[in-house]
Amino acid sequence: MINRKATAVWKGTGKEGTGVISTQSTVLENTQYSFNTRFADGKGTNPEELVAAAHAGCFAMKLSFELNAAGFTAEELNATATITLDPAKGQVTKSHIDLKAQIPDITPEQFAAIADKSKKECPISQLLNAEISLNAELV
Incomplete structure (x- = not known):
């Protein structure tokens, strides 16, 4: 088992309050967030x-491992994840990944x-209870 931690501290009301987020690695340390940074x-x-x-990074790393297992090494994997929050439902409904990949000697079928x-x-895909889509482009 691997455990990773992040801490959020919130002060005040939902709309006027403020918070900070810190991660175990300290990459984020008392990083500010609030209603305004969210909405x-x-x-x-x-x-x-x-x-x-997290989704973009996790996907790119998983893809790299899968490519290596199939005998390929990517020159570059550029993954951008877009999260959709539906405020009316109060939930994340989608995560869409746009991928541009440079992988020598792979066929489009193998890549797909x-x-x-x-x-x-x-x-992270397995964690999300949302629609997950992918637009993968071999360049």
Whole structure:
């Protein structure tokens, strides 16, 4: 088992309050978040942005492992995850990944199969109770 921690400290009301997020690795340390960073253009981060970063990173790493297992090494995997929050439902409803990949000697069919497998099996994909889509482009 591997455990990773992050801590959120919130002060005040939901709309006027503020919070900070810190991660075990200290990559984020007392990083500000608030209503404005979540629902407007305030300075700081928000939970959906952090989930998007986690999903993009997890997917790219899983894809790299799957490519290696199939005998390929990517020159570059550029994955961008877009998280959709439906405020009316109060839930994340989608995570869409856009991928641009440079992988020597792979066929489009091999690429599509490995990318789809990685989308389904990445640990963050398995964690999310949302629609997960992928647009994978071999460049």
